[in-house]
Amino acid sequence: MKKVYFKRYEENDSETLSKIARELLELIVEQENVTLEKNIPIKVHFGEKGNKTFVPARCYDGVIDYLEEQHIETSFIETNVLYRGERTTKENHITLAKDHGFTRLPIIIADGEIGEDVHDVVINQEYFTSVKLGGAFKDYNQVLVMSHFKGHGLAGFGGAIKQLAMGFASRSGKMAQHSRMVPTVSEHKCIECGLCVKKCDVSAIQLTPKAQINSELCVGCAGCIAVCPVGAIRNDWGGLNFREKVTEYAYGAQLDKNHIYISFMMNITKECDCMGQEMKPIAKHFGVLASMDPVALDTACIDLLQKESHHDLFEIGRESLTHAKHINFGSSEYILEMI
Ligand code: SF4
Ligand code: SF4
Numbered sequence: 505m506k507k508v509y510f511k512r513y514e515e516n517d518s519e520t521l522s523k524i525a526r527e528l529l530e531l532i533v534e535q536e537n538v539t540l541e542k543n544i545p546i547k548v549h550f551g552e553k554g555n556k557t558f559v560p561a562r563c564y565d566g567v568i569d570y571l572e573e574q575h576i577e578t579s580f581i582e583t584n585v586l587y588r589g590e591r592t593t594k595e596n597h598i599t600l601a602k603d604h605g606f607t608r609l610p611i612i613i614a615d616g617e618i619g620e621d622v623h624d625v626v627i628n629q630e631y632f633t634s635v636k637l638g639g640a641f642k643d644y645n646q647v648l649v650m651s652h653f654k655g656h657g658l659a660g661f662g663g664a665i666k667q668l669a670m671g672f673a674s675r676s677g678k679m680a681q682h683s684r685m686v687p688t689v690s691e692h693k694c695i696e697c698g699l700c701v702k703k704c705d706v707s708a709i710q711l712t713p714k715a716q717i718n719s720e721l722c723v724g725c726a727g728c729i730a731v732c733p734v735g736a737i738r739n740d741w742g743g744l745n746f747r748e749k750v751t752e753y754a755y756g757a758q759l760d761k762n763h764i765y766i767s768f769m770m771n772i773t774k775e776c777d778c779m780g781q782e783m784k785p786i787a788k789h790f791g792v793l794a795s796m797d798p799v800a801l802d803t804a805c806i807d808l809l810q811k812e813s814h815h816d817l818f819e820i821g822r823e824s825l826t827h828a829k830h831i832n833f834g835s836s837e838y839i840l841e842m843i
Contacts, residue, residue, distance in 0.1 A: 506800035506835045507535070510808075511843040513791035516770055518562035521792060525650070525766050526566030528794035531843065532764060536796050539762070541646040544571060545581035545612060547671055548650055550601040553590040554780035557771040559652045561605035567648060567766070568608060581612045581647065583638040583671060584619050584730075585778060586678040586739070592730050593618050614638025618730040619675025625756045629831050631749050635756030636677035644761075649798070651767045653805045655774040655786070658746050660821030663767040663805055664798035665828070666776075669753035679726040679739055681749040686719040686739075687729055693736035700728035700737060751827040758798060765801050766794045769808065787813040799825060799834025 509531055511524045532538060546567065551558030564580075571578045580601065584592055591597040594613040601611055614637070615621050621639030641647070649671075653663035670678055679687075694714040701709045708721035709728060715736070717728070729737045769790035773783040790808055795801040806821050825836050 505837045505839055506795060506797040507841055508793055508795040508797075508800050508804040508838045509535075509841050509843055510793045510804065511791050514789050516789050518560045521563045521768060521770065522566035524566075524792045525563060525768075526570050527843065528766060528792055529567050529570055529648070529764065532794050532796065538764060538796070540574060540576055541644070541762075543577040543644065544646050544648050545579045545644055546609070546648045546650055547667060548580050548582060548606070549652060549667070549671065549777050550580075550582060550591065550597070550604050550606055552778045552780040553600055554782070555777050556782045557654075557773050557785065558604075558777035559650070559768050559770075561608070563768065564650065565608070567650070571648075578648075579610045579612050580606055581614055581640065583615045583673060583678075584613060584675055586675055586682065586726055586729065587778070588729065588732075588735050589778075589780065612640050614640035614672070615674035618727060619725070620727070622674040622676060625759060627752060627756045627759060629752045629755065631745060632680070632752050632756070635753050636674045636680065637672045637757055638674050641672055641757070646762045646764070649763050649765045651765070652771070652777055653767045653769045653802075653809075654772050654776055656776045659750055659824065660747070661772075661806055661809060662802050662821045662824060663769075664765045664801045665751060665754040665824050668757040668763075668798055669750040672757035673753055675726040675730065676724055677753060679724050681746065681753055682739060686717060686722045686724060687726065687737050688739070689715045689717060690736045690738065693734050695734055695736075697733060699731045699733065703727045703731045747823040748827040751824045751833065752831065754798060755828070755831060755833040763798075764794070764796060765798050766792060767801055767805055768792055769805055772809070795838070797834045797838070799828045799836055800838035803836045804838050804840055
């Protein structure tokens with residue numbers, strides 16, 4: 505049975521949350537005999553422009569102090585998003601991160617300028633034989649995976665698993681989780697500029713005169729979505745078996761690695777931090793939790809939320825955990841150690 509360390513803190517003060525995160529990191533390293541690598545990037549979410557409930561940059565100060573005191577090289581690491589927005593390309597993404605206060609460490613956008621840098625990890629599971637992560641992740645054996653536990657319209661409530669799955673995936677990996685792979689073109693929006701044709705490495709797009717995608721040739725890299733200046737190219741966000749796919753990507757992102765997981769249960773919103781708008785939290789603040797097992801950690805967070813709050817999206821979050829058990833990923837049984 506895996507341990508999940510929990511320090512309750514029902515306020516929303518970044519300085520205190522930062523100290524708690526550091527305390528939990530020190531504790532987990534000591535209690536679980538974790539060997540720290542010389543270079544440990546911190547996986548974060550910089551928050552979409554306009555979002556006010558993502559984990560603020562100040563909350564990471566404590567763990568950064570700790571890593572620096574151990575003479576460990578560190579950085580913030582993230583991947584580009586699939587949809588068109590401020591975090592679609594590396595340059596804009598870094599600008600937004602700095603605007604949101606993430607200035608203390610170098611920033612690595614793991615999948616390159618628009619998602620072209622991909623690292624394949626073979627997993628041989630039900631939906632995927634391999635997962636497409638951001639290329640930079642292949643350079644690290646250990647990542648400090650820091651997550652915001654919150655909701656998501658499709659995935660339900662969760663933290664560490666979503667952070668591993670969507671957060672580590674390249675654009676093509678995100679697309680594989682979300683969709684039937686082949687995007688579609690809105691003819692009335694297309695201005696026939698041809699940028700998507702130039703971008704498509706497998707010549708799957710033709711102008712006739714509007715852009716048309718050949719589903720036989722398309723490999724689902726999502727590059728065309730990123731370059732289209734008018735947002736004429738979209739994918740099917742719903743997809744099938746989304747939550748199971750998310751779980752398999754999370755499995756691939758932690759396979760043969762020694763990641764450490766810390767989740768903030770604060771500002772718990774119904775939708776995720778990719779929403780570029782203000783949202784009202786739907787539950788109280790709980791505090792900070794940490795574990796070496798992302799499945800145990802998410803299970804503990806959902807259990808806490810269900811026990812002390814009420815929302816009907818809980819069970820959707822649990823579907824990912826059910827699939828984790830099915831593929832022998834992590835442990836849904838845990839011991840909650842209160843700090
Ligand atoms: S998703 Fe990639 S492969 Fe498919 S049409 Fe767009 S650019 Fe081409
Ligand atoms: S990039 Fe967009 S607007 Fe330009 S041709 Fe392709 S679909 Fe049409």
